[in-house]
Amino acid sequence: MLTRTAWLGRLAPALLGLLVVAGWEALVRFNDIPSYVLPGPLAVAETLWREGPGLLAALLVTLRVTLAALLVAALTGVLLAALMAQSAWIERSLMPYAVFLQVTPIVAIAPLIIIYVEQPFLALLACAWIVAFFPLVANTAAGLRSADRGLQDLFRLYGAGRLQRLRLLLWPSALPHFLAGLRISGGLALIGAVVAEFVAGTGGSETGIAFRILEAGYRLQVPKMFAGLVLLAITGIGIYGALAWFSRLLLRRWHESALPPRS
Amino acid sequence: MHRPLVRLENVAKTFPDGLEALAGIDMEVGRGDFVSLLGPSGCGKSTLLRLIAGLAQPSGGQVLWPDGPPAPGRIGYVFQDPTLMPWGDVFDNVYLPLRIAGQGRGAARPAVEAALELVGLADFAHAPPHALSGGMRMRVSLARALVTRPMLLLLDEPFGALDEITRFRLNDDLLRLWGEGGWTVVFVTHSVFEAVFLSQRVLIMGPRPGRIHAAMEIELPKPRPPELRMGADYQRICAAVSASLAQAMGSC
Ligand SMILES: Nc1ncnc2c1ncn2[C@@H]1O[C@H](COP(=O)(O)OP(=O)(O)O)[C@@H](O)[C@H]1O
Ligand SMILES: [Mg+2]
Numbered sequence: 001m002l003t004r005t006a007w008l009g010r011l012a013p014a015l016l017g018l019l020v021v022a023g024w025e026a027l028v029r030f031n032d033i034p035s036y037v038l039p040g041p042l043a044v045a046e047t048l049w050r051e052g053p054g055l056l057a058a059l060l061v062t063l064r065v066t067l068a069a070l071l072v073a074a075l076t077g078v079l080l081a082a083l084m085a086q087s088a089w090i091e092r093s094l095m096p097y098a099v100f101l102q103v104t105p106i107v108a109i110a111p112l113i114i115i116y117v118e119q120p121f122l123a124l125l126a127c128a129w130i131v132a133f134f135p136l137v138a139n140t141a142a143g144l145r146s147a148d149r150g151l152q153d154l155f156r157l158y159g160a161g162r163l164q165r166l167r168l169l170l171w172p173s174a175l176p177h178f179l180a181g182l183r184i185s186g187g188l189a190l191i192g193a194v195v196a197e198f199v200a201g202t203g204g205s206e207t208g209i210a211f212r213i214l215e216a217g218y219r220l221q222v223p224k225m226f227a228g229l230v231l232l233a234i235t236g237i238g239i240y241g242a243l244a245w246f247s248r249l250l251l252r253r254w255h256e257s258a259l260p261p262r263s
Numbered sequence: 264m265h266r267p268l269v270r271l272e273n274v275a276k277t278f279p280d281g282l283e284a285l286a287g288i289d290m291e292v293g294r295g296d297f298v299s300l301l302g303p304s305g306c307g308k309s310t311l312l313r314l315i316a317g318l319a320q321p322s323g324g325q326v327l328w329p330d331g332p333p334a335p336g337r338i339g340y341v342f343q344d345p346t347l348m349p350w351g352d353v354f355d356n357v358y359l360p361l362r363i364a365g366q367g368r369g370a371a372r373p374a375v376e377a378a379l380e381l382v383g384l385a386d387f388a389h390a391p392p393h394a395l396s397g398g399m400r401m402r403v404s405l406a407r408a409l410v411t412r413p414m415l416l417l418l419d420e421p422f423g424a425l426d427e428i429t430r431f432r433l434n435d436d437l438l439r440l441w442g443e444g445g446w447t448v449v450f451v452t453h454s455v456f457e458a459v460f461l462s463q464r465v466l467i468m469g470p471r472p473g474r475i476h477a478a479m480e481i482e483l484p485k486p487r488p489p490e491l492r493m494g495a496d497y498q499r500i501c502a503a504v505s506a507s508l509a510q511a512m513g514s515c
Contacts, residue, residue, distance in 0.1 A: 148346065150342045150344060150346035151346055151348060153313075153318050153340075153342070154340070154342075154346060154359070155363065156318060157316060157317075157318060157335070157338065157340055158335050158336060158359075158360045158363040158364065158411075159335030159336075159363065159364075160363045164363055168359070168362070168363075169348075172348065172350045175350075253350070253391060254349045254350045254351075254391055254392075254393065255349070255350075259393065
């Protein structure tokens with residue numbers, strides 16, 4: 001059951017959103033602002049409804065790139081972090097290159113990737129992967145190092161092998177860190193996919209939502225740009241929400257971050 | 264001449280930062296002994312226990328095992344903190360040593376359940392550690408140390424963080440288990456009363472660098488009932504041990 005304050009806590013942001021939207025609509029109407037300059041929320045909603053199917057199909061293309069990149073980033077991130085956990089030397093040799101990928105702006109690398117990787121889906125995936133990859137490696141590597149010292153002694157005492165240590169001790173210790181990285185990377189993968197689409201222009205037969213926004217811009221279909229933006233924002237929030245849920249699901253039995261408050 | 268289980272000869276430990284934690288340690292632990300290491304905080308008790316367990320190497324002297332070094336699982340260790348895996352339940356935690364040894368879950372079940380029975384936690388096999396009290400977590404830790412049926416049990420201030428009522432009860436339980444199990448125990452504590460109540464022999468340690476100041480045989484009957492703590496003999500021995508401890512600390 002939600003208490004009164006909890007209800008108010010949920011109501012307040014919704015109310016604020018409603019006020020802003022209403023104010024925006026009023027502003028557009030009373031000043032007669034043409035929709036190619038600033039469309040009102042009703043016009044955006046109407047466009048969203050009319051162009052919905054086309055935009056959703058485009059969104060699906062972008063979403064496919066995003067999720068594939070996130071998956072690949074998770075796999076390669078964990079693999080690389082596990083490799084780094086084997087020795088300080090490996091970590092010291094690899095980390096600078098991971099940082100290099102992280103700090104170089106994706107907008108600057110994307111054109112090169114799009115030239116060298118011919119298959120458009122793979123090119124977009126590579127761009128999104130580069131953006132999503134670093135938080136996963138860095139967090140997982142930190143997590144693998146965070147295993148309790150007492151438990152490390154215990155594993156040594158019982159003569160645990162490298163793999164047993166990794167699987168039974170280091171990986172569970174790293175899991176909360178990995179999941180925190182995943183929540184960050186989910187949003188980043190979407191950004192990476194969008195940037196790559198902008199750079200790639202008309203990539204292949206299927207075009208993603210970012211390219212549709214760009215295209216609508218060329219044609220001064222501003223309401224459609226807003227509609228695309230709304231869909232992207234909702235998708236970003238959805239990805240974050242899904243990953244947060246997934247994280248709670250995995251940690252709810254034991255980790256402080258997911259345990260219910262003491263009552 | 265009986266052969267001791269483990270013998271330390273002139274053992275020293277200096278840490279890389281130059282800190283001299285232990286110097287000139289000579290001691291023997293015989294089969295079936297209950298030996299306590301008693302000393303103030305920082306005098307190297309934990310370090311000594313880690314050396315015996317092979318978790319650290321001495322920087323001087325030797326740790327000798329006349330019958331060969333113990334195989335994994337022959338030493339049980341209870342740390343100062345419960346040191347449980349929060350992602351596993353009580354069963355998973357007690358099962359861990361057997362799991363590392365390659366035993367399947369099903370095959371290990373009887374041993375794990377027996378260990379939980381010993382520490383009185385048979386009904387809590389599927390509880391997560393965060394749902395247990397401090398005393399119960401320590402019992403899980405003890406069950407984990409016992410599950411491989413070790414020949415040597417190393418206990419590092421296992422009850423130091425518990426309230427006195429719980430500590431007394433766990434002391435009684437520990438003595439009962441030791442009486443039944445016939446294993447060897449090295450017990451670290453900074454409580455005179457605990458050391459005297461539990462041990463056959465108390466090694467009194469002094470600080471800077473840690474060394475053994477005196478060894479005292481505790482002449483008390485062998486099943487030791489809780490009422491013993493009120494007896495005159497017990498009080499007298501505690502007073503003697505306290506005096507020796509004061510000397511050990513004063514001479515530094
Ligand atoms: N890994 C280490 N590196 C450096 N100094 C240490 C290390 N472990 C313990 N010490 C030091 O050695 C001394 C003895 O520590 P310890 O064995 O934990 O004492 P006790 O268990 O009797 O309280 C302390 O001064 C402690 O700070
Ligand atoms: Mg200690």
